[in-house]
Amino acid sequence: MLINPSENERLDPRVRRTRSLILTAFEALLTEKGFEFISVQDVTERAQINRATFYAHFPDKYALLDYFISQAFMREMEKRTLSACHYSPENLRSLILAVCDFLARLHSDCAQPHQQFESLAEGTIKNILFELLSYWLKQSGTKISTEIPATVAAWAIYGLASYYSHSKKRPALEKFVDEALPLVAVNLGQFA
Amino acid sequence: MLINPSENERLDPRVRRTRSLILTAFEALLTEKGFEFISVQDVTERAQINRATFYAHFPDKYALLDYFISQAFMREMEKRTLSACHYSPENLRSLILAVCDFLARLHSDCAQPHQQFESLAEGTIKNILFELLSYWLKQSGTKISTEIPATVAAWAIYGLASYYSHSKKRPALEKFVDEALPLVAVNLGQFA
DNA sequence: TCAAAAATGTTGGATAAGCAACACAGGAGA
DNA sequence: TCTCCTGTGTTGCTTATCCAACATTTTTGA
Numbered sequence A, B: 001m002l003i004n005p006s007e008n009e010r011l012d013p014r015v016r017r018t019r020s021l022i023l024t025a026f027e028a029l030l031t032e033k034g035f036e037f038i039s040v041q042d043v044t045e046r047a048q049i050n051r052a053t054f055y056a057h058f059p060d061k062y063a064l065l066d067y068f069i070s071q072a073f074m075r076e077m078e079k080r081t082l083s084a085c086h087y088s089p090e091n092l093r094s095l096i097l098a099v100c101d102f103l104a105r106l107h108s109d110c111a112q113p114h115q116q117f118e119s120l121a122e123g124t125i126k127n128i129l130f131e132l133l134s135y136w137l138k139q140s141g142t143k144i145s146t147e148i149p150a151t152v153a154a155w156a157i158y159g160l161a162s163y164y165s166h167s168k169k170r171p172a173l174e175k176f177v178d179e180a181l182p183l184v185a186v187n188l189g190q191f192a
Numbered sequence C: 001t002c003a004a005a006a007a008t009g010t011t012g013g014a015t016a017a018g019c020a021a022c023a024c025a026g027g028a029g030a
Numbered sequence D: 001t002c003t004c005c006t007g008t009g010t011t012g013c014t015t016a017t018c019c020a021a022c023a024t025t026t027t028t029g030a
Helices: A005-009 A013-032 A038-045 A049-057 A061-079 A089-109 A115-139 A147-164 A173-189 B005-009 B012-034 B042-049 B051-057 B059-079 B091-108 B115-139 B147-166 B174-187
Strands: none
Touching: A005 B005, A013 A038, A013 A049, A013 A061, A038 A061, A038 B051, A061 A089, A061 A115, A089 A115, A089 A147, A089 A173, A115 A147, A115 A173, A147 A173, A173 B051, B012 B042, B012 B051, B012 B059, B042 B051, B042 B059, B059 B091, B091 B115, B091 B147, B091 B174, B115 B147, B147 B174
């Protein structure tokens, strides 16, 4: 529901190709040097596209990062079949697992994740989480506004994942999540 | 000399990309099914380009095969530094080795190399050989026309490679070439 | 043998990508 | 300070690609 697969398919093939070239180049550069050291020129040279073409798709490199994170995160959620779903404790558990996993991998894949990079990623991911949780809650036909509980849960989940992915010696993921799950579930369960 | 590297670089980036997409798709299809079973649609679908775009580059799939073989063969010759060169017995030996190698690999990489495929490839490769040998002979400033000796040698070399690549149990390549070399060398040596 | 389906080439008009040039902003170094 | 250099956005114009539609052939299979 968050992703519209047909939208992507009915896009002009040239647009699809260009975006994909940009994303691939950007991903490679992220593993090589920090986000702050990547210039638009770097990306366009690596992607073998014209610089003007880049600006036809993204206002600047920050928008590209946002798009990159969104794509990667949503693809991950799709893979775990969480996007077209509803609330349940099991689904919530899978979701938290997925976010922890994603964030941990993001940090290990990207060279020197710096402050700027982190906070941009955080905003993007929390937005998607908020949308997803709102969707879940609306599915269960609650009469109350979903905004508050979705916000609380989105922040809580991201906080857990951030804590997990930054821990020096990461605890066993499953155990960590099982311990944290009830705290988030109690906030959502009463609305769903 | 046979290849003009700058020509490829000053090409429109979109053209380079499209050709490369077509070649990659075609190569993959060749390993999967025989040339005769590959349609233009197959290629354009795999390459994710419009069918009309294909026809803007190649008149039909036979022209594509020609281009494909030329590219691959010339790249192979470039790699062995035979293209910008002159005649000498050692160079001739390397050349024969390269052709045998190329043809043998071509036959093992492509699914069911059929009659049509073979004769098209043969024509393309012999043309390139002819150009290369002519260039070699002209380098040595001979006064006599290079056409006859270049033709004889091109056919002889291709014949050797064809024989080699079709033999049931292929003899040791080096030994095979060393045995054949003098026969070709005697035809070229007197003109260079 | 015949009709349906699939592949081939071609066309005109729409659109994305490329290019060269520009003004501008920041940083490095003399 | 001044200049040089590199990166940023933007623009008008050109060109390659896309698309939908069409008439033909070729293949299929009933």
